[in-house]
């Protein structure tokens with residue numbers, strides 16, 4: 001019997017009142033629940049800015065730049081989707097205003113609109129809809145979750161709201177719209193105020209849309225009275241007003257949503273049937289965030305942290321989550337401390353690092369804080385403090401060993417000193433031209449590459465295999481001319497590209513140091529609660545043993 005082709009369903013998630021209320025995690029959590037019901041779900045992020053991708057943006061502007069397997073540089077929410085859904089997403093799952101406009105303008109130049117007048121409406125929303133449908137197809141998804149960046153009421157995302165309106169007009173039974181809104185606590189009382197959310201819904205109404213569900217993000221749970229108030233004033237059924245208070249661990253959110261019947265309401269409303277609910281593994285892993293007794297204290301030496309008087313922890317979200325995944329899997333509670341690289345310049349304050357069980361130098365670009373990072377790495381090496389270098393953190397570890405063990409005075413990466421006598425880290429040949437042409441967007445070594453792991457190394461012990469695939473985002477590499485010198489100084493290149501030319505992992509043998517390892521790639525882009533990254537697990541284990 002031929003199975004009737006079911007229509008793809010679309011769940012749009014928009015944000016109200018303010019940004020940063022957790023739309024991404026809401027999308028990821030709904031997706032996780034649908035998956036637990038046996039439904040194939042995928043997630044799309046739409047960012048309203050003109051940048052074609054997130055690659056050229058400074059992390060203080062936009063948080064972490066996440067890299068997909070196919071090399072697309074995108075918003076950190078894509079990382080949340082991958083971590084919750086346990087699947088690799090592709091560039092088809094991401095768009096910005098810039099990428100949409102670029103396509104439309106190219107199509108117009110190529111006469112694909114057959115001489116028509118190409119207009120903002122309907123052509124932009126139609127292009128958005130066509131991309132959403134394309135993503136559904138390449139992911140073979142029954143349900144597509146679409147997060148619209150920005151906040152309701154701002155000018156930036158109106159064309160995306162228009163896309164929802166048009167899709168709903170055509171396929172009303174297949175579209176579900178959720179608003180993730182914020183409810184402030186008034187004064188020192190504990191009453192959550194609903195009015196800003198009511199206004200957000202009115203703004204949605206002005207765009208021709210009405211939400212099917214409202215997530216009430218707030219410090220505390222939403223009581224029945226306030227639920228009824230939103231329901232009554234905004235014509236939404238009380239059950240569809242969801243209490244979504246702050247949580248200690250984001251991995252509890254799918255379970256919290258379940259308790260509020262979010263999955264049941266969405267399934268019913270879209271005419272979908274559960275194929276049995278399998279959620280034990282997630283619930284079990286999520287519980288470990290609370291049950292761990294012993295602590296492990298990890299310091300991250302970086303620079304992108306302050307914007308004005310705020311700290312921007314978002315810049316390293318994947319690193320933070322990877323530390324958590326690995327720690328939870330070992331029944332440890334991680335304490336993560338931000339360390340400003342500049343504090344260690346001139347070998348100041350280094351003794352403070354002894355307070356930590358392990359130190360990470362994450363990815364980075366440019367010169368600020370670099371001497372502080374190198375000083376911190378040297379201190380970790382000499383004092384046997386577990387050290388994990390991610391991309392820049394590996395390159396700088398190579399520079400450190402070159403300078404202080406191989407005694408190559410002034411050794412450096414050419415990113416910082418193009419005239420160094422000892423260019424330990426050099427620009428890749430194909431990159432030279434790109435830099436000369438100021439061709440910066442999407443031109444680094446990006447996305448997944450395979451590497452071979454050598455026997456008898458920490459990397460082998462961690463991965464338990466000899467071929468790996470990891471994601472990259474960098475222009476510079478260990479200079480082949482200095483490999484012999486670095487090896488003589490004790491460095492072991494335990495991961496290499498299949499042709500043996502590119503150094504992907506550098507470590508010191510266990511006999512010399514409990515854990516000193518750097519990766520040219522970004523392992524943090526492939527870690528999840530249910531599948532913690534093996535190198536993070538090894539690093540946290542060594543840290544806990546310290």
Ligand code: GLN
Pocket residue numbers: 362363364365366390391392393395415473474475476477
């Ligand atoms: N700046 C270095 C490079 O471009 C490292 C990049 C990174 O850490 N992602 O190679």
